Amino acid sequence: MTDIEKQTEERIFESATEIFIEKGMDGARMQDIADHAGINKALLHYYYRSKEHLFEAVFEKMAAVMFSRFSPVFDEKTSLEDKIRFFFREHISFLQKNPRLPAFILNEVNRNPARIKKLIQRYNINEFWNTLESQHHDELIRYNIRREKMAQLMTSIAAISIFPFAARGIMEVLFEKSGQDFNDYLEQRKDFAAEFVIRALKGSGTE
DSSP states (O other): OOHHHHHHHHHHHHHHHHHHHHHHHHHOOHHHHHHHHTSOHHHHHHHOSSHHHHHHHHHHHHHHHHHHHTGGGGOTTSOHHHHHHHHHHHHHHHHHHSTTHHHHHHHHHHHOHHHHHHHHTTSOHHHHHHHHHHHOHHHHHHTTOOGGGHHHHHHHHHHHHHHHHHTHHHHHHHHHHHTOOHHHHHHHHHHHHHHHHHHHHHHHSOO
């Protein structure tokens, strides 16, 4: 692939991401993406045969970018508590840079759950659990975290991180009325959320 082709593909990805997040999969048109990227529609179809194929490519790239930021979570030298702190710090920072992403994903889940399910099934959640279990066996026992509880724990952690962005419109109005700054709240939440989860785990464990 030449440098020009790489630059064109990057523009397509950036434009497609912007249009998909703004209009959703169903509302986006290939012509919109081509116009945003400054190319003709025929060239867009040369790179991606269909809107569905382009959507899958964009979704996978967004997931890859997000997961790459969390790779230190798999560092065996990092304690479970520090991994929780790291997750909230990185996840909230990522969402600060991509504030519309949670609403986009939730909308797509509601519009076409089968499509999102198909994309998510490519990721092996059991591999993540097996890694945690091998690295933090004693900590998991101490905090009473068993395999069957992992889904509850992971969805609770994700919800604590995502909710402020999913409900941002409402929260900003409430904060404005109370004289609080939403961005300051997000910065504080990186530490607050992590310590909240850690205290909850300690309270449910055997310590």
